[in-house]
Amino acid sequence: MTQALIFDMDGTLFQTDKILEVSLDDAFERLRSQNQWEAETPIEKYREIMGVPLPKVWETLLPDHSLEERERTDAFFLERLIQNIRTGKGGLYPHVQDVFGHLKENGFSIYIASNGLIEYLNAIVDYYRLDQWVTETFSIQHIKSLNKSDLVRHIVDQYGMTSGAVVGDRLSDIHAAKDNGLNSVGCRFDFAREEELAQADVIIEDLLELKTLFPAKKQGIK
Structure with a gap:
């Protein structure tokens, strides 16, 4: 048994809360620097959907962006999360x-x-x-x-x-x-x-x- x-x-x-906001803000700051995002980082929206697979996260947070851009944002976000984990910020x-x-x-x-x-x-x-x-x-x-x-x-x-x-x-x-x-x-x-x-x-x-x-x-x- x-x-x-x-x-x-x-x-x-x-x-996750300890590294989520800073990592997500990094991802959206990248989008801002490329003139692909103007508003504040949608941290509260992410909190609402926390727990769903990341592809669905980006569908929700970036509904007007291309699949390719969502994938690039996802990859950058993942890099920032892992870096924050490895430096003990979580x-x-x-x-x-x-x-x-x-x-x-x-x-x-x-x-x-x-x-x-x-x-x-x-x-x-x-x-x-x-x-x-x-x-x-x-x-x-x-x-x-x-x-x-x-x-x-x-x-x-x-x-x-x-x-x-x-x-x-x-x-x-x-x-x-x-x-x-x-x-x-x-x-x-x-x-x-x-x-x-x-x-x-x-x-x-x-x-x-x-x-x-x-x-x-x-x-x-x-």
Whole structure:
């Protein structure tokens, strides 16, 4: 029997907020310098759609720009995010290592399933040495549909998961859990929305609560 926890990355494990605004502003400053953008950086609009795959982000933020320009902006934005990660400007949410250590010591397998791109996720995992606890990190790039439920299904099938939970802050995480017969743990963190969290099986305010929800005897959610 394989019991595991699948974690979202942005807004769940990684405090994306710490590098998001400066990286996004860099991307739009580039557009301004090329006379392709005049308004302020749409940071609030990005917050509203946080958690969707990046191609959909640029469709929303740059609806009047060409696909080629969206791709160039995406590539530049990714470069800035990774640079900010590698220089320590980001940060994990409190107690990530503590909780991961507890889960690992008590026989739980840990995975990451994110709408973030592979290079971005690898930068976070490498910088914070998460691979000492995490079995494998999966990007939405691994799934043609760009659907979080399909990504979680891929993990479930590959590792023969029979029980466990998806831990995340947005509706896509909650749906991914339910669509795959897993429990959903909603994180009331920076990007969470109350109407989405209402659909989760359990809501937590701090990752430390996972130590109670998933104790040593693997009793699961109480």
